[in-house]
Amino acid sequence: MKAPREPLFLARRGYRRRRIMDAARILPYFGLFLFMLPVLRGGHASSIAVSAIYLFGVWFGLILAAFVLSGRLKRIDPEDDG
Amino acid sequence: MLSLHLLLAVCLLYVGLLFLVAWAAEKRASRGQAGWLRSPAVYTLSLSIYCTAWTFYGAVGYAARSGLEFMTIYLGPTLVMVGWWGVVRKLVRIGRSQRITSIADLVSSRYGKSNLLGALVTVLAVLGSTPYIALQLQSVTLSVSVFAAEEPGFMRAPETSGSALWVAAGLTLFTIVFGTRKLDVNERHHGIVTAIALEAVVKLVALLAVGVFVVWGVAGGVAPMFDMIDTSRLAEWQVRPSRWIGYTLLAGVAFLTLPRMFQVLVVENPDERHLATASWAFPLYLMAMSLFVLPIAVAGLAVMPAGSNPDLFVLTVPLAQGREGLALLAFLGGFSSATSMVIVAAIALATMVSNNIVLPIWLSTRSGGGVRSGDVREVVLASRRLSIGAVLALGYAYYRVTGGGEALAAIGLISFVGVAQVAPALVGGVFWRGATRIGAVAGLLAGFLVWVYTLFLPSFGEGVLIPAVMLAEGPWGIGWLRPRALFGIEGLDPVVHAMFWSLSINICLFLAGSILTFPKPLERLQGATFVNVFRHAAEPRGWSGGSAEAEDLLMMAQRILGSAEAQALFSREVARQGRVGFLPDPTPAFLERLERELAGSVGAATAHAMLGQIIGGSSVSVEDLMRVADETAQIMEYSAQLEAKSSELERTARQLRDANEKLTALSHQKDAFLSQISHELRTPMTSIRAFSEILRDGAELGEADRLRYTGVIHDEAVRLTRLLDDLLDLSVLENGQVMLNVADTTLRRVIDRAVSAAGLEAGRVRLRRDLASEAVAIRTDPDRLAQVFINVLSNAAKYCEAPRPELAVHVRSGQGQVTVDFIDNGRGIPREAQNLIFEKFSRLTDQRAAGGAGLGLAICREIMANLGGDIAYLPGQGGAAFRVTLATARAQAAE
Incomplete structure (x- = not known):
């Protein structure tokens, strides 16, 4: 009989919280990367409608991600962050 | 159509x-219902x-x-x-x-x-x-x-x-x-x-x-x-x-x-x-x-x-x-x-x-000129309008x-590039402690000039502000200085071109200037405060304090914030320090808070300069710099904290000493009063006895002399009675056994009565009143309140030494209470005496000319306490100033 596995991290919540902060800091760079992708396609003119759908899709995805992240960040006490 | x-x-x-x-939003917010x-x-x-x-x-x-x-x-x-x-x-x-x-x-x-x-x-x-x-x-x-x-x-x-x-x-x-x-x-x-x-x-x-x-x-x-x-x-x-x-x-x-x-x-x-x-x-x-x-x-x-x-x-x-x-x-x-x-x-x-x-x-144009409460505030508001x-x-x-x-879009982008020049100094300053003032100025100026040259001036059109030939061939025919192809980079969109060069040069000079120059202490302090804004729970303090007089600080704060706000700010601070009165101790923490408060109105630079004029000297101490220094200095900071603690203890000890001195002074005064009261009782008694003996023994006195002597006896008896009345009044008030005849009246009516009773209408004191502000409905005992006003008014008439005495009455009402300030233009009351004047038996001068036995203000304070208000000395107003606070009729009705 094996003992149930112990969690390696005791301060699991604090750890998770700091990673969420990391994600919030990275998010705009990720968005910039996706928004800049059409530049790479450069020469090949694709339909403007397709480009528009792509850009609006990324835009909406970013908004959703920001919504989820900010909902969790809001609960963090403003006094203990860094 | x-x-x-x-x-x-x-x-x-x-x-x-x-x-x-x-x-409607302003009105809602002013009623404290900002809500949504x-x-x-x-x-x-x-x-x-x-x-x-x-x-x-x-x-x-x-x-x-x-x-x-x-x-x-x-x-x-x-x-x-x-x-x-x-x-x-x-x-x-x-x-x-x-x-x-x-x-x-x-x-x-x-x-x-x-x-x-x-x-x-x-x-x-x-x-x-x-x-x-x-x-x-x-x-x-x-x-x-x-x-x-x-x-x-x-x-x-x-x-x-x-x-x-x-x-x-x-x-x-x-x-x-x-x-x-x-x-x-x-x-x-x-x-x-x-x-x-x-x-x-x-x-x-x-x-x-x-x-x-x-x-x-x-x-x-x-x-x-x-x-x-x-x-x-x-x-x-x-x-x-x-x-x-x-x-x-x-x-x-x-x-x-x-x-x-x-x-x-x-x-x-x-x-x-x-x-x-x-x-x-x-x-x-x-x-x-x-x-x-x-x-x-x-x-x-x-x-x-x-x-x-x-x-x-x-x-x-x-x-x-x-x-x-x-x-x-x-x-x-x-x-x-x-x-x-x-x-x-x-x-x-x-x-x-x-x-x-x-x-x-x-x-800078009016250093040394006269200062007046609220003058800076008026200048700022007028200049803002x-x-x-x-x-x-x-x-x-x-x-x-x-x-x-x-086309609409062109102008917008030109503006964007212009204001973007602030970005290196802004973002760099917030994330990099090494950014210095010289670097920021150099970067901003250079970026600004490049923007003007490559984008702003050409935007008016060829030949308007920049000659067409200069656009095509560069100034003096120098090709690599062409506004739209700086350093020979051609073919770029003009906005992108201007943005690239202006921001690149801006950032380079900002970095180089910051690395090569050495910041002043205040810059280092501010830099650390900004960069570590999330880390510093206790904000570093910029002022070592000490030499500032709280009264001067109050005067300056009143210039910027206006009297009411400044006094409220100081009162809050007094309460925070656990004391009473209007003047807090000028501790470093208070100075820091005060400066930030003022900065909220006139900006950091002006607030700092004005405070610096009063406090004088350098504002950043070694401890301040150490508090924000790197990790290696943290241990030294700890010892600095200990030092701060000990200086705080010292301050507490000083406060205790103050309190002790006050008590000792009071007890001396009490002894002095006892002997004085005996003296005051004895003097009239002696003359009454002497004159009544003359009357008893001298059958040959003329009618005129007899009248004179009985008159003296009568006057002395009246004085004796008044003294005893005052003492009795005070003890009744102190024990809270007084009967109040509460009635509805207006403040103006009470002040009118007090002015005529104190004989100010015909007197040498010029009275300045604002009748409109005095039309406040109050519910109080008019006789008792008038007694307080009469006392304050006649004090001013008696003690104001100005060649042309003036007495201003300011009434301000709001938040359920009304304050009445009586401010004369005399020399005021010295700082060390301000604490004592409301105590029983206290008298500033020893002249008997003053008449009373030093009970007047003590009685006033007791009356106000019984009426649910307060009377206090208001420092920093130029002359002697008393503030009477009472509740308005509506606030009382709501209770």
Whole structure:
């Protein structure tokens, strides 16, 4: 009989919280990367409608991600962050 | 046909509605029911002033010319807001903790509260925003002319340019009325923020309505709309990489550095947590604003005759389809975009001009002049009002000079590049402790000059401000100095070219200047405070204090904040220190708080300079620097903390000593009084005895002598009785056994009575009263209150040594209580005696001329305590000043 596995991290919540902060800091760079992708396609003119759908899709995805992240960040006490 | 009359009427109604909304919001907030006015939704909507008339009308025009490129203007701010946790949150935290009033103030404060940097950023901001304001006026004029063109004979197109003037005048009025009511940044402009939130809704609804009409009304559904897009001439659109990347970054940077955006994002932010909502809601707003831009542009290109102005498609497409109501809504949307931007820009710029340019000049020209309570405040408010007018006049002048011919988008981008020059100093200062003032000045100046040379001057057109030959061949024929091809880089878009060079040179000089120079102590302190704003729970203190007199500080605070606010601030501090009275100890913590409070009104640089004049000498101590120093110095900091603790103990000991001295003084006075009272009782007794013996024994006295002697006996008996009455009165009052005859009356009636009873009407003291303010209903014992006033008034008549004695009576009512200040122009009461005058048996002078036995003020205090009020000595008013506080009738009724 094996003992149930112990969690390696005791301060699991604090750890998770700091990673969420990391994600919030990275998010705009990720968005910039996706928004800049059409530049790479450069020469090949694709339909403007397709480009528009792509850009609006990324835009909406970013908004959703920001919504989820900010909902969790809001609960963090403003006094203990860094 | 939609008549121009109707258009103007709708416009006026709309502006009237804005006034009403702003007024109602102010009123609500002043009653302390800010509630939803401070909600995240209103905050997010107020950010929408980013979408000006340029984006409302111009985005469609931009799309018609350059396809999807218009999106870059929205993508930049989206990325900034989505990444709020990194940059925006830090700016907001700094703005709140340092009570920042504008972006110029933040930069100046970060680099050692430098006036030079504040002024520099202000000039840059004014220059960068003027074209932008001109652009808004132009958009309103253009949109009116669309309707005018439909109605021949009513108004020729050139005449409609008069509408720009009217718009400018109306906006000035609105902004002055609602933008300069308060000085303190932490009292927000609720009226304006609410009005622009309403405008945000109007412009979004208008653009969405036009979009829905275009997709379902013109194209006939989503799928046909896509077909229409694919068959339009925009279908062949290609990304131009340099512009795509450059504009996205530029818009993101400008979003942070535009003065008006800084105003709503940081200065008007009511709660840091609202950023969490705005981080997704504002990008959502931007996305909604741009969702239908491409369809409207495509539809405009399809249905409008060739050559029509694509910047006006939002208006002309519905008009051409006979949808006049929709066109009217679109017009209101554009009007909203223009007005809300101009209002906030004018406030932001006026704050910067008054705090960073006008005030320093005014203060330096009148060193040593007379000071008066509230004088600085009046100058700031007046200069803010004038600046609002001046900023709008400048915008109008620019509009008239350039004639407003260019495509809308061009002007907006020129402004963006201009204000983006602040970004290296701003972002660098917030994240890098090594950034110095010299570096910031060098970078800003260089970037600014490059911007003027490569973009701003050429923007007026070839040959207007820059000769055409210079554009083509460079100054003095030096090819690599050509404004549009600096260092031989050709073929770039002019905006991208100017942005690249101005920001590159700006950043290089900023970094080099910062690395090579050495910051002053205050700069290092501020740098550490800003960069570590999240880490420092205990803010570092800039003042070592000591030499400042609290009374001088109060006088200065009254100049800036006005008497009432300054006294309230000092009273709060006194309460915080656990003491009584009006003057707190000038501890370093208090000085720091006071400076920040003042900075909220006049900016960091001025507040620091004014405080420095009083405290004198260097403000940064070694301990302060150590507190913010690197980790290796943390142990030294610990010992410094111990030292601070011990000095705090010393201070406490001093306070105890003070208290002890007061008690000892009192007990001495008590002894002195006992002997005095015996003396006072004995003197009349002796003369009564002596004269009555004469009367008893001297049968041969004449009638005249007998009368005289009985008169003396009578007078002495009266004096004796009065003394005993006073003592009795005092003991009754102290034991709370007094009977009060409470009645309804007005303050004015009581003061009138006291003035005539104290014999001031005919006396040598000139009385200054404001009868209107005295018409306060009170419910009290009029006789007792009059007794207090009589005592204070006759004291002034007796003791005021001024050659032409004056006594001013100030009445101020509010929050259920009314305060009456009696201020004379004499020498006042010395500091060490202020604590004692209300004690029983105390007398400042030993002259018996004063008459009483030193019971008058003690009785006054007891009366006021019985009436549920208070009387106190008010320091820092020039002469002796007493403040009587009592509850108003309404407050008592509510209890």
